[in-house]
Amino acid sequence: MRGRRALFTVEFCGGNLDRPLVARTAPKPLPEFSPDRLLDRVAEALRVAAEPVRFKEFPAWTQRVMGILQEQFVPREFAAVLAGDASVFAEGIAVAWAAKARDLAQTRPGTGGRFAQSLAERLALDDGARKIAMQVEAGAFTASDAFQKQVMSRLFAPDFAVRRAFVEGLAIGNRLPELLDRQAQRSTTDATGIYLLLWFYWPEIAGLKSIGEVATVLAPFFAENRNAAGAHWEERIRKLANRIGLSFRAQQEGRKKSAEVR
Secondary structure (H helix, E strand, O other), X not given: OOOOOOOEEOOOEOOEOOOOOEEOOOOOXXXXXXXXXXXXXXXXXXXXXXXXXXHHHOOHHHHHHHHHHHHHHOOHHHHHHHHOOOOHHHHHHHHHHHHHHHHHHHOOOOOOOOHHHHHHHHHOOOHHHHXXXXXXXXXXXXXXXXXXHHHHHHHOXXXXXXXXXXXXXXXXXXXXXXXXXXXHHHHOOOOHHHHHHHHHOHHHHHOOOOHHHHHHHHHHHHOOOOOOOOOOHHHHHHHHHHHHOOOOHHHHHHHHHHHHHO
């Protein structure tokens, strides 16, 4: 009938039309975004930072997405600084972050003020590390005697280079949100939102059957953004998938061979 969308497809096998019609099933919608999902992704990222070999556990396309997001959101100079764990400059940045941690944690909706504790549980931190994480979130860590003593030792270190590096790190750390916002404005594109969703939902995306299904499940998140989700939405997703190496060809070929055997 005209005007009606086809509900069935016919599979041809050597000209035999006796095979039953196979109904097309729509992919299951992605779940609502939640603080728990953000915690899952943050915990994964921290595990990778602690054990880089874990990065290989992610699908190749997920690794590529994470790399693209890092390039877009983290200035190159910061990436170089943060890679040097022994840097006094990096220590200054870390101190500034600790001082701001309470405000940052409180901006995470739905965590009930337990962002650090929830993250510690996902990372299976020991009691000592979990206690420190909760102190940082509560703002108590920066008031501890040990923390204050360490800060003072850096600020009044005999070595001028140490003092300068630490103070510069503090200054950068305090301006970090502003600097990252500027970096995002320079580096992000309309595709950034798609990359973020691919990262947030990578376990579900990996379980889909085709790029068309990926386009279908992502479309609702961009329904109000006509610049992103226009008439060529699926084609755009295909181009992004090609860039990051997201493919379901092996799965499709496996299902095809299985059907031929049957």
